[in-house]
Amino acid sequence: MSNIDWIVLFCTLSLIVIYGVYKSRGIRNIDGYLLGNKSLPWYHVALSVMATQASAITFLSAPGLAYTSGMSFVQFYFGLPLAMILLSITFVPIFHRLRVFTAYEFLEKRFDVRTRVFTAFLFLVQRGISTGITIYAPAIILSSILQINVTYTTLFIGTLVILYTVYGGTKAVSYTQLLQMSIIFGGLLTAGMLVIYLLPSDIGLVKALHIAGKSGKTNAIDLSFDWNNQYTLWSGILGGFFLQLSYFGTDQSQVGRYLTGSSIRDSRIGLLMNGLLKVPMQFAILLIGILVFAYYQYNSPPIFFNKFELNKIENSQYGPEVAKLEAAHQQVFQEKQAHINKLTTALDQEDDAAVAEARTQLHAADKQAKTIREDLVALMQKNDKAADTNDNNYIFLSFVTDNFPKGLIGLLIAIVFMASMGATASAINSLASTTVIDIYKRFVRKKGSEQGYLSASRIFTLVWGIFCVIIALYASRLGNLLEAVNILGSLFYGTILGIFVVAFYIKKAGAKAVLCAAVLTEFIVVSLWLADVMAFLWLNLVGCAGVVLFALLFQSLPLTTKRQPAQR
Known part of the structure; x- marks a missing residue:
């Protein structure tokens, strides 16, 4: 990169960090550190929710995925708007009414502490590993730019994010994400226009899409019903619906975002806005990947993008x-x-x-x-x-650094960094909050002081940050990072969602029945994945349905007929 790009990158990132630190000053208790005192308006909630999901992986891997496989991945998000509507009607008012810090507190009120801990454990495992993958994405950028081993850049990025998150808590995360998403939207629009400009003078947007279409890249909708096809209309609407419902309804990294809303109304509007904007945003990012493919039909691509x-x-x-x-x-x-x-x-x-x-x-x-x-x-x-032989995640990065003008390269790389910082910070914050609220405060120190819990939150933020960095060091072996994160989520989210569905809607099911059902279902889901029986999106439906059906079955058995306390 040029000196101008480095200046743009440094100034943009410094602005984000300083703004977040300034806005999060004066935190005195655990409520302020983990939930931002529940004072944020709906647009903060909406952009924070989007920024948490739209990590650096989205901006690096999605264009590369479109370049190699086409537009079919957009179907993954087709169930998102439906999930946002259902969450706004059911989950949001319940969580607000119970005044919980984490989603898993509700499970102890409904079932027992074992169910709460088991569900929290599933979340911690899944989110801890996927956050490590999220840290690895921007490390790729520095590795490619500086021409050094990605291990060193992973350690640098991980350390930067940990320090930023330990200090600021969720309030810093939310305020910085507001500014981040504003810059990200502007940067993406600029990138798309510039890709079109770089095409040959006689090849406009329409003709470029025709060329990509003849190469099988514009296959956005697949109506086939194939269990082994990763992305179809049906897997997106059904499997994607259950994945998004579980992610936004039971994953603390997202629940923690909309629990910061100042009211039920603000949280609802924030989620609904996310449902309206996410699909078009993802379509635009994939479209940029298609245009990059069209560009390389007329310009020689590297033999290897890394x-x-x-x-x-x-x-x-x-x-x-x-x-x-x-x-x-x-x-x-x-x-x-x-x-x-x-x-x-x-x-x-x-x-x-x-x-x-x-x-x-x-x-x-x-x-x-x-x-x-x-x-x-x-x-x-x-x-x-040990060579990293999968360069899918480097395609868009290579295109940007080779073709974009000075200054804009630094801005777009800053966008990827900001996306990583926002998603990683909120994820580590959610891991810490779940550990403190559902384990430390529940079992280790039940009657601690507010200052003690605040200190514990910062310590566990540091611990989980280190764990995620360790995972990030092995992320290069997972292929396309975007798919890796979603596959990992599909292994756990269905089971977690099933537990919450039983908690909300099946009053006769007790703690022992739902816990046994969850353990058995998780074993089945992992077995199906290992045996490669179906595309990963369907695992979310299998997981949710399995917990519900097995809970009803086990509840009918003599050993589990003891009624549990009703939902309060």
């Missing part, structure tokens, strides 16, 4: 072999250029036969390029078994 790993293999003993592969890669691109020009002409003339012929030739060229890339990856693994 510049650090590419430089490492180029400077190894296999350098001459890499040079031959790069020459072959360029030759294939030259051939592909001729096919692309034929396709463009055929589209202009509406010649279907010529379009079909050009598509066939393009697919053959793509296969050749894929073979060359596989040979390069084999050399990387031969040179270093």
